[in-house]
Structures are given as C-alpha cells and as structure tokens.
Amino acid sequence: MEQYWCATLLIPKGVHKLITKFCRNFLWQPEDGKRKMIMKSWSSCCAPYQEGGYNIKEILSWNKCIICKWIWAIETKSESVWAAWNYKYNIKNEDFWAMEVKPHHSESWRSILLVKNELITRTGSIAEAKQVLFRSVQAGKLNLSLLYDYLRVPAVKISWAKGVWNTAVLPKHGFIMVLAVQGKLATVDKLNQKGQCIVNRCILCKKDNESHQHLFFKCSFASTVWIGVLQWLRMSYRTRNMRKELQWIARFQKRKHWKARLYSSSLAATVYCLWEERNCRLFREEEHSSEYILKRIQYVVSVRLLFVTNSRYKNEVVDYLQC
Known part of the structure; x- marks a missing residue:
C-alpha cells in the first residue's frame, strides 16, 4: 500500500x-x-x-x-x-x-x-x-x-565499511559497531557533554572515566576479554584503535578469505558484548565474568561464520575454530 x-x-x-x-x-x-x-x-x-x-x-x-x-x-x-x-x-x-x-x-x-x-x-x-x-x-x-x-547529496566515503557490513557480522553487531567507531554511543562522557550531570566512572573496571576509547580498549575488564578473543583467533598483537582495526580488516576483505570474515565478526561481536555487559550492569544490576563473555563471543561468531561460509571451506573453518 x-x-x-x-x-x-x-x-x-x-x-x-x-x-x-x-x-x-x-x-x-x-x-x-x-x-x-x-x-x-x-x-x-x-x-x-x-x-x-x-x-x-x-x-x-x-x-x-x-x-x-x-x-x-x-x-x-x-x-x-x-x-x-x-x-x-x-x-x-x-x-x-x-x-x-x-x-x-x-x-x-x-x-x-x-x-x-x-x-x-x-x-x-x-x-x-x-x-x-x-x-x-x-x-x-x-x-x-x-x-x-x-x-541525493553524497557525503564523505569511509574506508572501513566492508569491515562492518559483511555477511559474517550480525546486523545488531554492525549497528552498534558503527556507533562505536563514530563515537555516537551514549557513554557517560558524551551524556555529560549534552548537559546531563552523571558521575563519570567506568562500571566495568570501576577505576577510570568512561569514554569510547576507555570502555572498549583501555578498561582492564575489556582488555581481559580482548586477550581471550585474540588468543582464540591466534593473533599475537594487541588491539588499540577500532578504526584502524576496521581499516585493516577492510583491506583484508579484498582477498575474500573466510579469515577476514572471522576477524570482522569477532571484532563486532566483542564490541557488542562489551557494550551489552556495560548496560546490564548499569540498568539491570546483572554482572557476568569475562570468561562468560568470551564463550558467548566464540559461540556467536562460530555459528554465524559456519552459516555463511561456503561448503568447500566448512571443514577448514571447523578445524581452525576447534583447535
């Protein structure tokens, strides 16, 4: 109609x-x-x-x-x-x-x-x-x-779009990922800038002020989760900046290898789960361990990747994820 x-x-x-x-x-x-x-x-x-x-x-x-x-x-x-x-x-x-x-x-x-x-x-x-x-x-x-x-009136193109919007990334993860990269999530520092008087304290580590960079990378709780995710992916370096990570993944996507989809899906799922855990603690007073979040990320990423991967590579993907 x-x-x-x-x-x-x-x-x-x-x-x-x-x-x-x-x-x-x-x-x-x-x-x-x-x-x-x-x-x-x-x-x-x-x-x-x-x-x-x-x-x-x-x-x-x-x-x-x-x-x-x-x-x-x-x-x-x-x-x-x-x-x-x-x-x-x-x-x-x-x-x-x-x-x-x-x-x-x-x-x-x-x-x-x-x-x-x-x-x-x-x-x-x-x-x-x-x-x-x-x-x-x-x-x-x-x-x-x-x-x-x-x-339509075009805007400036971004270099990291393919790192977020691909078949391996769940839509809800991609939605939150875009907001996180653009600094548009309602973190305490952003709310204070909008005129709301809220005590700025990271609810995950309870040590430093909450901001996008702190919440997803500098927070000790988030760091523990990232270390677990990177070990699971067999990656030795430490993530420092979300935008640079996405740019690297977007370049890797050109090879059309299933590992590129694995990395982008893991990054988006980790950001989503950390933001969800922050909201659970803040609004529901529910607290989960870093081990629980890591297992959840592994499960979601594995199921999604196997669902979208070509049947020729599924055995290779299963062997990689189970090692």
Missing part, C-alpha cells in the same frame, strides 16, 4: 514527518516508551554503508524517485495505456518538459510535474535532467536505486 501511494502521489510534509518519526522511534525509542538521548542524526542514518550510515532510504527522496518512472514512461513514449491517455488528455500538443502545474490538474499529474520541475532545478537544465534519467537505465528499465544515488 505504501509503495502504491509513493508511486502515485507526493507524500505531504506532515505525513513525511510522521513516517520519519515512526522509523526513528523504531531505532531509538526503548520499549518502556521513555525519551532517550539520540546521538546520531536521522539524515546520517539514511546514508549508505559506504558513508557511515545504515542504508535506510529517505522516504521523501525515494517517493520522488518512484514518481520519476512515470516521467521516464512519458520521455520514452511508452506504449502503455497510461502514457497514451496522458499524451491525449494532459500533454496534448504541449512540450511535457516545459509544462507548468495548473489548477485543473489532478493530484497525481500535479505530483509528476512537481517532481519533473525539481529534477530540472537540481540538475540545472532540461537536457541534464534527461541525461540523469538515461544514466539510471539498466537493461532498458529505469533503475530507481541508481537514480536515488544520483539525486
């Missing part, structure tokens, strides 16, 4: 805000309904994986892209009944690309003309607007995903 209306009419601003609110609350609103500190803007969430986002389609931009398929049908003089009817009763002898919205136009035709006018404005000319449509064609059909990428 949503796709039908998106392909027929421009969504009103009020409806667009309401849909965005529902989507945003789905991501950030806790189950108890209480307000929560949001550290990442919705526009950055809608960015592609390669730009540090979650690849969520921005509803209004996607709405306009879907309507562009009717513009494409008119431009290519489609043999459909819809195109023939509009040429006879709406366009008549006029130039479609020069048409303006008139009071007697229907709401659907008005939406098409408004999107057409915006496309011309954004590209700078009618000729360039047509070129954008033609560049978005694949196998004779308008590719809406390509058109969406052409029309």
Whole structure:
C-alpha cells in the first residue's frame, strides 16, 4: 500500500514527518516508551554503508524517485495505456518538459510535474535532467536505486565499511559497531557533554572515566576479554584503535578469505558484548565474568561464520575454530 501511494502521489510534509518519526522511534525509542538521548542524526542514518550510515532510504527522496518512472514512461513514449491517455488528455500538443502545474490538474499529474520541475532545478537544465534519467537505465528499465544515488547529496566515503557490513557480522553487531567507531554511543562522557550531570566512572573496571576509547580498549575488564578473543583467533598483537582495526580488516576483505570474515565478526561481536555487559550492569544490576563473555563471543561468531561460509571451506573453518 505504501509503495502504491509513493508511486502515485507526493507524500505531504506532515505525513513525511510522521513516517520519519515512526522509523526513528523504531531505532531509538526503548520499549518502556521513555525519551532517550539520540546521538546520531536521522539524515546520517539514511546514508549508505559506504558513508557511515545504515542504508535506510529517505522516504521523501525515494517517493520522488518512484514518481520519476512515470516521467521516464512519458520521455520514452511508452506504449502503455497510461502514457497514451496522458499524451491525449494532459500533454496534448504541449512540450511535457516545459509544462507548468495548473489548477485543473489532478493530484497525481500535479505530483509528476512537481517532481519533473525539481529534477530540472537540481540538475540545472532540461537536457541534464534527461541525461540523469538515461544514466539510471539498466537493461532498458529505469533503475530507481541508481537514480536515488544520483539525486541525493553524497557525503564523505569511509574506508572501513566492508569491515562492518559483511555477511559474517550480525546486523545488531554492525549497528552498534558503527556507533562505536563514530563515537555516537551514549557513554557517560558524551551524556555529560549534552548537559546531563552523571558521575563519570567506568562500571566495568570501576577505576577510570568512561569514554569510547576507555570502555572498549583501555578498561582492564575489556582488555581481559580482548586477550581471550585474540588468543582464540591466534593473533599475537594487541588491539588499540577500532578504526584502524576496521581499516585493516577492510583491506583484508579484498582477498575474500573466510579469515577476514572471522576477524570482522569477532571484532563486532566483542564490541557488542562489551557494550551489552556495560548496560546490564548499569540498568539491570546483572554482572557476568569475562570468561562468560568470551564463550558467548566464540559461540556467536562460530555459528554465524559456519552459516555463511561456503561448503568447500566448512571443514577448514571447523578445524581452525576447534583447535
């Protein structure tokens, strides 16, 4: 139903805000309904994986892209009944690309003309607007995903996206991993910067102030977990910086070796489990040992890796994980 209306009419601003609110609350609103500190803007969430986002389609931009398929049908003089009817009763002898919205136009035709006018404005000319449509064609059909990428405003690409978003990393682990790398998790130091007066003390080691760097790398409890994970992976060096680790994994991903997926899955699972343990202690007053967390990481990573690994390499993966 949503796709039908998106392909027929421009969504009103009020409806667009309401849909965005529902989507945003789905991501950030806790189950108890209480307000929560949001550290990442919705526009950055809608960015592609390669730009540090979650690849969520921005509803209004996607709405306009879907309507562009009717513009494409008119431009290519489609043999459909819809195109023939509009040429006879709406366009008549006029130039479609020069048409303006008139009071007697229907709401659907008005939406098409408004999107057409915006496309011309954004590209700078009618000729360039047509070129954008033609560049978005694949196998004779308008590719809406390509058109969406052409029309949106791009951001700076990141070098570590493939280290997070691959088949071996669970989506919930990747979600938290992106926030951790970007420093967007609601750690105590961040909450204090937002004006909340909270005693800054790491709840895992109970020694130093809580920050992203401390919580995941400098904390003595986290260090114990990392040592166990690295020994399990047969890696001798110590992790120091999350972004550098991801960049190294992203470069390793180019080889398409199952070990690259193992490393990225282990890194994301460790970050997720440490953040989950922090929240369990803070909000539920439940405490688990580093051994328990390590076993949980090993189990989750092993099951996920075996699930996504090609059958030719499964025996090799099993032997590696069991040693």
